[in-house]
Amino acid sequence: MRYLRVEWHHDFPEEPVKLYSEIDDEGYELRKVQVFRDERLERADAETETAATGLSEVPIGPVEEIDAQEEFSASTITRAEFEHIWSRAAGPGDEPGPVTR
Template identity: 40%
Template sequence: MEYIDVIWRHELASEPVRLVSELDGARFETRKLEFFRDGTVGFASTGAATGSTNLGLVPVPCLAEINADPEFDGTAMTPEEFEVLWLLHARPAKH
């Protein structure tokens, strides 16, 4: 598994400003968090998703390719860093 944290610089109110993903060996997302400007966080995994957040349908480019676009600033993260964010934000809605 690989873990990435990508800041997306844009002015679109409906799009996330930070994307945090867990990638499998083929670079497909297995879990993802999307952080929005208004403070909300969406999540998606193979078993659940919230709001407009979904797993990507194509492999995620390598960080060098992501960072070649000035709108993005991506870094690698540790599995432990990802898990902290996942446990904090990927909670099913309470009814």
């Protein structure tokens, strides 16, 4: 299992600016949190997704490959860091939590 934090550098107002992923040993996302410019957090897993946030259908490459792309800044994070942002993200019917750093 690995955990990633990716900052997406772009000017698209409706797209997320940060992505947090829990990734299995084969490279597939198990859970994801997206953070939007307005600080809204949305999450997805195998059972739940939103109109804007769903799991990738293709394997996620190594963090070095993601980070090498100009529009992304990627780094590995700990499971605890992922769990913190996961718990802050709104589940269905939940109120979203604030973004904390």
